[in-house]
Amino acid sequence: MTAPTTPRAGVPLVPTPAAPVVDAAAPTVTLTVDGLETTVAKGTLVIRAAEQLGIAIPRFCDHPLLAPVGACRQCLVEVWAPGRDGNLAKMPKPQPACAIECTPGMAVRTQHVSDEADSAQRAVMELILANHPLDCPICDKGGECPLQNQAVSNGRTQSRLLGGKRDYEKPVKVSAQVLLDRERCVLCQRCTRFCEQVAGDKFVDLQMRGARQQVGGFDTRLLDVAGQTPVADPDADGGEFASYFSGNTVQICPVGALTSASYRFRSRPFDLVSTPSVGEHDAMGSALRIDHRRGTVLRRLAGDDAQVNAEWLTDKDRFAFRWQEADDRITTPMVRRDGELVPVSWVEALDTAATGLRTAMTKGGVGVLPGGRVTLEDAYAYSKFARVVLGTNDIDHRARVTSDEETTFLAHQVAGRLMEVTFAELTAAPHVVLVGFEPEDEGGIMYLRLREKVLAGSMTLTQVAPVASRGAQRLGAVLVPTAPGTEAEVLDGIVPTAADAVLAQVAAGLATPGAVIVVGERLAGSPGALSAAVRLAKRCGALLAWVPRRAGERGAVEAGTLPNLLPGGRPVADAEAWEEVADVWGPVAALARPGRPVRQILVAAWGGELGGLVVGGVEPGDLPDPAAVCHALDEVGFLVSLEVRHSQVTERADVVLPVAPPAQKPGTFVTWEGRPRPFAQALTSTQASDHRVLDRLATAMGHQLGLGTLTAVHAELDRLGGWGGVRVAAPDVAAGLAPVVADGHAVLASWRLLLDAGRGQDGEEFLAATAHRTTALVSPATAAGLGLADGAAAQVSTARGSLTVPVQVVDMADHVIWLPTNARDCQVHEVLAVVAGDVVQVSVSNEEVPA
Amino acid sequence: MTEPAASPTPDQMPAYVSQIPRRGAVAAFFAPVAGFGVSLGNMFKPMVTEEYPREPANVKPRFHGRHQLNRYPDGLEKCIGCELCAWACPADAIYVEAADNTPEEQYSPGERYGRVYQVNYLRCILCGMCTEACPTRALTMTNDFELAGPTRAGLIWEKQDLLVGLSPGMVAPPHPMVEGTKDTHYYCGEVDEATQAQREWVRQNRPDDPSLDATPKGLAAAVPVGATRARQQKITAAARREGGAR
Numbered sequence A: 001m002t003a004p005t006t007p008r009a010g011v012p013l014v015p016t017p018a019a020p021v022v023d024a025a026a027p028t029v030t031l032t033v034d035g036l037e038t039t040v041a042k043g044t045l046v047i048r049a050a051e052q053l054g055i056a057i058p059r060f061c062d063h064p065l066l067a068p069v070g071a072c073r074q075c076l077v078e079v080w081a082p083g084r085d086g087n088l089a090k091m092p093k094p095q096p097a098c099a100i101e102c103t104p105g106m107a108v109r110t111q112h113v114s115d116e117a118d119s120a121q122r123a124v125m126e127l128i129l130a131n132h133p134l135d136c137p138i139c140d141k142g143g144e145c146p147l148q149n150q151a152v153s154n155g156r157t158q159s160r161l162l163g164g165k166r167d168y169e170k171p172v173k174v175s176a177q178v179l180l181d182r183e184r185c186v187l188c189q190r191c192t193r194f195c196e197q198v199a200g201d202k203f204v205d206l207q208m209r210g211a212r213q214q215v216g217g218f219d220t221r222l223l224d225v226a227g228q229t230p231v232a233d234p235d236a237d238g239g240e241f242a243s244y245f246s247g248n249t250v251q252i253c254p255v256g257a258l259t260s261a262s263y264r265f266r267s268r269p270f271d272l273v274s275t276p277s278v279g280e281h282d283a284m285g286s287a288l289r290i291d292h293r294r295g296t297v298l299r300r301l302a303g304d305d306a307q308v309n310a311e312w313l314t315d316k317d318r319f320a321f322r323w324q325e326a327d328d329r330i331t332t333p334m335v336r337r338d339g340e341l342v343p344v345s346w347v348e349a350l351d352t353a354a355t356g357l358r359t360a361m362t363k364g365g366v367g368v369l370p371g372g373r374v375t376l377e378d379a380y381a382y383s384k385f386a387r388v389v390l391g392t393n394d395i396d397h398r399a400r401v402t403s404d405e406e407t408t409f410l411a412h413q414v415a416g417r418l419m420e421v422t423f424a425e426l427t428a429a430p431h432v433v434l435v436g437f438e439p440e441d442e443g444g445i446m447y448l449r450l451r452e453k454v455l456a457g458s459m460t461l462t463q464v465a466p467v468a469s470r471g472a473q474r475l476g477a478v479l480v481p482t483a484p485g486t487e488a489e490v491l492d493g494i495v496p497t498a499a500d501a502v503l504a505q506v507a508a509g510l511a512t513p514g515a516v517i518v519v520g521e522r523l524a525g526s527p528g529a530l531s532a533a534v535r536l537a538k539r540c541g542a543l544l545a546w547v548p549r550r551a552g553e554r555g556a557v558e559a560g561t562l563p564n565l566l567p568g569g570r571p572v573a574d575a576e577a578w579e580e581v582a583d584v585w586g587p588v589a590a591l592a593r594p595g596r597p598v599r600q601i602l603v604a605a606w607g608g609e610l611g612g613l614v615v616g617g618v619e620p621g622d623l624p625d626p627a628a629v630c631h632a633l634d635e636v637g638f639l640v641s642l643e644v645r646h647s648q649v650t651e652r653a654d655v656v657l658p659v660a661p662p663a664q665k666p667g668t669f670v671t672w673e674g675r676p677r678p679f680a681q682a683l684t685s686t687q688a689s690d691h692r693v694l695d696r697l698a699t700a701m702g703h704q705l706g707l708g709t710l711t712a713v714h715a716e717l718d719r720l721g722g723w724g725g726v727r728v729a730a731p732d733v734a735a736g737l738a739p740v741v742a743d744g745h746a747v748l749a750s751w752r753l754l755l756d757a758g759r760g761q762d763g764e765e766f767l768a769a770t771a772h773r774t775t776a777l778v779s780p781a782t783a784a785g786l787g788l789a790d791g792a793a794a795q796v797s798t799a800r801g802s803l804t805v806p807v808q809v810v811d812m813a814d815h816v817i818w819l820p821t822n823a824r825d826c827q828v829h830e831v832l833a834v835v836a837g838d839v840v841q842v843s844v845s846n847e848e849v850p851a
Numbered sequence B: 001m002t003e004p005a006a007s008p009t010p011d012q013m014p015a016y017v018s019q020i021p022r023r024g025a026v027a028a029f030f031a032p033v034a035g036f037g038v039s040l041g042n043m044f045k046p047m048v049t050e051e052y053p054r055e056p057a058n059v060k061p062r063f064h065g066r067h068q069l070n071r072y073p074d075g076l077e078k079c080i081g082c083e084l085c086a087w088a089c090p091a092d093a094i095y096v097e098a099a100d101n102t103p104e105e106q107y108s109p110g111e112r113y114g115r116v117y118q119v120n121y122l123r124c125i126l127c128g129m130c131t132e133a134c135p136t137r138a139l140t141m142t143n144d145f146e147l148a149g150p151t152r153a154g155l156i157w158e159k160q161d162l163l164v165g166l167s168p169g170m171v172a173p174p175h176p177m178v179e180g181t182k183d184t185h186y187y188c189g190e191v192d193e194a195t196q197a198q199r200e201w202v203r204q205n206r207p208d209d210p211s212l213d214a215t216p217k218g219l220a221a222a223v224p225v226g227a228t229r230a231r232q233q234k235i236t237a238a239a240r241r242e243g244g245a246r
Helices: A046-052 A115-130 A146-154 A190-199 A247-252 A315-319 A346-362 A376-389 A404-414 A423-428 A439-443 A445-456 A470-474 A487-492 A501-511 A521-525 A529-540 A553-559 A575-585 A598-606 A626-635 A648-652 A690-700 A710-720 A780-786 A828-832 B025-033 B036-042 B084-088 B129-133 B183-187 B196-205 B216-222 B227-242
Strands: A028-033 A036-041 A076-082 A088-090 A107-109 A178-180 A205-207 A214-216 A258-260 A273-278 A287-293 A296-302 A334-337 A340-343 A366-369 A431-435 A460-465 A478-481 A516-520 A543-547 A612-615 A638-643 A655-658 A667-670 A676-679 A745-751 A776-778 A793-797 A802-809 A816-820 A839-844 B067-069 B094-100 B112-120 B139-141
Touching: A028 A046, A036 A046, A046 A076, A046 A107, A076 A115, A115 A146, A178 A247, A190 A205, A190 A247, A190 A445, A247 A258, A247 A296, A247 A315, A273 A676, A296 A315, A334 A346, A346 A366, A346 A612, A346 A638, A346 A655, A346 A690, A366 A376, A366 A598, A376 A553, A376 A575, A376 A612, A376 A667, A376 A690, A376 A710, A404 A521, A404 A529, A404 A543, A404 A553, A423 A445, A423 A516, A431 A501, A439 A445, A439 A470, A445 A460, A460 A470, A460 A487, A460 A501, A478 A501, A487 A529, A501 A529, A516 A521, A516 A529, A521 A529, A529 A543, A553 A667, A575 A710, A598 A626, A626 A648, A626 A828, A638 A648, A638 A690, A745 A828, A776 A780, A776 A793, A780 A802, A780 A839, A793 A816, A802 A828, B067 B112, B084 B094, B084 B129, B129 B139
Parallel strands: A028 A107, A366 A612, A431 A460, A431 A516, A460 A478, A516 A543, A612 A638, A638 A655, A745 A816, A776 A802
Antiparallel strands: A028 A036, A076 A088, A076 A107, A178 A258, A205 A214, A273 A287, A287 A296, A334 A340, A334 A655, A667 A676, A745 A839, A776 A816, A793 A802, A793 A839, B067 B139, B094 B112
């Protein structure tokens, strides 16, 4: 029997995004290239018009996402254009095809038909090769090198230049991860233009003149300039902070001048098998390519997806993949016997888990914590497992700061609203307000997409935050200094009649059609802020987008791994919703009462009220008080852990069931937009995905989940479809009281940086060394009040512990101290057990801090 | 267009005429025993029988036998792990993994060396394309063709099996390059032997290295024969004895 695939409510649970609309009325230009007539959009470069006709012109500096520069001169072609008299006249010299726009009636003759163009290209190639070393055998680019290829297709077979070549010390460490071999550089400026035009971090630039011209950081030793330059923004390696996007320069370098330390000399392109995939480190869903050899992932490159990540990738998505093959991978199911975890067969592990969970169900029930890193299919399996097998709504994937207000907000504003605000809406917005969200640290690609529009002058930004981060500064965002916890007050103050000029201006900006308010997951920690954001969006007619940090969060919301939601955004309190799921799931007891959110689940576990827990990819450190989480896990009667690697959860688990990491399973991540990003299995694996393990566990407990294969899950999701019924009402929580800050105290502001101590970045030391160095940020007034000086050490403490951090005095909200949440040497949750908005004690430290 | 010529029917074809010249009367008389002349003639010519495996086979000097990874005169390996041999191989018999040379562990001149080098002789067709591809002449072929054995593992030769031993003047790597040289100097043949500084470096870092004792025994002890190669040598010796080797 085949299952009907028509969605119940007429809309699919996760719809496929529509193709982008092409503007047919845009002005066009008609010209000929090599005698072939073509019509292209006005403003098209000659090199692109030729590409569209399938005519290849060699090039190095040209890149479709960077402004033309005409630096390498490799694309010289013969150009004829109508003169004033209307007759075609040849331009006196060959022209660079990458820097000339098509004009009406133009006739372009490329190297395929024109001897002049061919001769010019060969001459340029000869000059480029004059100084390029013959070290292709040891160069990482060898085999996939545009210079190698084009030297063969458009160069001479033998060199006529017999003199010595330029010789530089090699390699230069631009950062711990990016290495520069200057003698290989052809000065195409792709990397420097990327830094300037895309990332906004000028960590490499052109320097020196003439024959000594070279790309590099401003290294006084290499440049032979006396004296030291101060390191403005240090990284963990002791150098100057490079960029979160530095890996892109390695990918776009058309020669092997820029290479990454993690891939240097590791393999050759012909060794590699490539599998397209999706980034698992953030909710952007960046398209990427996994290159693997003999079952080992060797590198990841950015995929090309104009609608999502363009052709870029964050360094975290690019380099942080070794965690998936770390030494602490769990390879067999394990069961605790006499206090020790022992490897057992799947049958035994599943039977033990089934027996334990059945007992736990009679002793207070079982809670489910899938974690925010699951795929849509896995989240759906957790959701169905909780409702059908465990008979509970106690399920919450949010391993972070949460609130009941957020639970309602997600049900009202996020669930079921797929592809309503996407990158297309965001980049078309004239004004964007960011609240509780750092686009560079918590979005990565979103920062690049916003910056593109800011540079184009079509967008302005406002950020409601305690401090203008480095990313926000480079976006030119106007900061509304806001102490953590007072976001609601500020958002409610955004009215056209506001006395504060900035707030009135933001209100005016939001009133323009298409304006977007972006709220981050962190806003859950500020009472009333999400309610205020919904009110603000309604008041100004702006779009509201919620951007989580983890890859699985949005998909999990759609799959109903929340205490108040069933799959498809169906409220648990709605009887009709239960009827709809019962049609697909079979008879299921309707549980109209919302379950407990993550905090209450853990409190119940601590108090012994809960009989058992099923935990997916959750780290205790994800939650505000890791020690308390560990204690709750110790106290709970029966603990089943589905994990990729050993963790603090598996240490306490009664049964450990191994699951596959993303490279070893197929699945779908749902981005912040609600865009499904399916990815294929890159490596063969004996490990199964969570949904398959849960399906087998359910079978052991006497239920048929029917989620054994990806096809089965997809068929069921299709049958279930989205929710057309009544939504949960908008949250309406009053703003919290501003905290009272006594002398010697400050309010903690904090978020997770892109590169930190997260376990997803394990095993990649080069990447870790490019992270920001930890500093505590305070305003001048706060510093004066606390007796802190710029560069000196501060001791931040709570009753639980203390951290010693060097201080940086910046312009920011007063009575606030900012710390990175999870830096290697500053673990706010682990040590202080506080979250943003809490008051911490700050004093001058006598301890030495590393310079 | 011309009509194709019709093939002649059998009755139209001319009768068969032999092209072999007719023998004279004397030749025709001796024809039945003429073949013995060849045998008799060969009795007075030198023997061409190969007494292999009783005696070693005499192959031509440019015979394509098993591979060898060579060294520079100071002992550093020539292989830079570029994998061009693996790329050129039509049988996919070569597997290479490269790694970084570090100041503490320098195996070849320059930045890169071959950390893993395997030739699978179950696949290798001994065509020599790999040696043509090698940019540093690190890979050459020897005259040794005795590559047969009972196990699969025994025919996958690793780097230590393929690497040539040390000659006089060499010191076992890892050790730094000759002071003041670059990899280009090595390629151009400007390094003749291990210098005092290199020996001193090895003495400080590996005082017990046998290659510091420049005798043939010391050099041999510094680079022991790889396990797979040693096993193959045993198998070959046994097969030779079986074949009646003296």
